[in-house]
Amino acid sequence: MQEDSSRSPSYTVACEDYVHVVEFSPFSSGTPASLLAYGGNQYVVVGTCLFQEEDVEIEGVEFNVLRAFHHELRVDALAWSPESRLDRIPTVRLCTAAADRKLRLLTSDLQDRHEVKVYIKHGSVVLFHCSCQSSLFFLIHVCRVWDLDGNESTVLRLRSPGMSVCWHPEEVFKLMVAEKKGTIRFYDLVTQQAILSLDCGTLISADWCLTNTIKVGAVAGNDWLIWDITRSSYPQEKRPAHIDKARLFKWSRANENLFATTGCPGKITSQLFIHHLGHPQPVMIGSAPVGSGLSWHRTLPLCVVGGDRKLCFWMTEM
Template sequence: MKQDPTRNAAYTVDCEDCVHVVEFNPFESGDSGNLIAYGGNNYVVIGTCTFQNHKEAIPNNISLRFVQILHKHWPHMPEVAAKNELVIGFFPSRFCTSAADMKIRLFTSDLQDKNEYKTLEGHSDFINGLVFDPKGGQEIASVSDDHTCRIWNLEGVQTAHFVLQSPGMSVCWHPEETFKLMVAEKNGIIRFYDLLAQQAILSLESEQMPLMSAHWCLKNTFKVGAVAGNDWLIWDITRSSYPQDKRPVHMDRAFLFRWSTINENLFATTGYPGKMASQFQIHHLGHPQPILTGSVTIGSGLSWHRTLPLCAIGGDHKLLFWVTEM
């Protein structure tokens, strides 16, 4: 069935403030598979998405139940416009955040009564990416405007430290070989690190700047995608260090890139967030044009559901969800 490329969000959920970051739980974890975390100026919420007919390929209704609301664990942040200053990393039973004070807060929670956190200090500038290792969630990788990538254990001790040539914008762990880490820098270079040898083993080049976001395709780890300047770019790391495909996508500059977790040819991008509407697009590598286009006021944050063709983005006092056909 042909899709209308310009569409409103399939579902919206009202929120108490602007939403600057949103993350579905990316890990297979039984009942917590529908967990979602989102946050804004001075709050983080953990919720559970529930779906009617959620076992179908496309859910036909969505609701959000708040599980835990956390407030003011960091200094008040100014309105985010050109920079996403709140970052969330997610793992079942724990998650971490960073905000304007440049510290990482590692939360451990049973999502009921227990809610503890410890502070990890070491970065000297804004943190742009946080991610848990996918096997056991025993380590956290972070990248920052301070030109470093750091690896932390759950005790808050740094176990590795890589000096970058420019601000670190994104960090991703290999889903199976957890000694491999991908780090994307603002200067357009993407490097892969061997954490056992603690050295770079491969690099990719975008040939354009600024690179704002990159993501490792978990359905096919030979694929890497990114946005730089106005374009999206796709690499096949077995073929070349330069992009195999690229296309202009956002006239207001591209900001975020995320692969679908269930289809290696499907990905989403956003334009720069701000007070005006930001464009959101879903792309398929088999189609010359976006298969879905939307608009979000103060749009920021982007995440795919782990098992459904469902994409979430933060907006002005709202969470917005788009569903795309496979």
């Protein structure tokens, strides 16, 4: 593994404060531009991104702020609703989680109506994911699902702290939950029963490949791991990633063989590795001031990491 060929970001966007979490919307906005949201210490900013790879008249990246929401606390997680679109009747809707253990549902018509609903205070929120009309939270050894009216619909008992969660892209009642002790379970929310499980060592982050759902990836310790869920409950591939402990694993939405991992921040910088399943070494190594969050563009082989007063974007040719 090569450690001395780090690349600076392909593009950057200046922000007013530290960015703790950043997410591209995985859904079409109805326009050529993609929706992107990022959260800082007391705010959430929603905007659109358009890159020169999408429009030859643009130099680098064009980022336009649509709406800034005041947020009482630092934003620890956020997720987009598929209701967010910019054509027809423009609407942005997303959920956030923070250290006060509350869910905030942010909605705006980008004109006169801007709403922040605050609800749910129950245990310690670690991570959540939003899909269609429901939101999901990890309490220390419990995974709970609510609808967006605040009604709890499902409670899943875990055997260790939850670390990651993903909804199936098409079958809305299928859910992946990854636990710290290394078990990744797939649940049918109709029966509220586990239908499949995968195993590895102490797990830090996991993700379901939404362009090919037989693939699951994770980081555990310093390594990345890949499963083919049709073949075995144990990883088909396992390779070292970061010298220090790995932090996040995210599949590309544009290429089922492309994924990214980040390392735990060092004193000055943190590293982003972009991997391709056809290559033994990372196809790109990015380096930036201590970063937070990791998200892939919906159609481009491009990912973003937040940082100190900036968003950093890396484009890969794969």
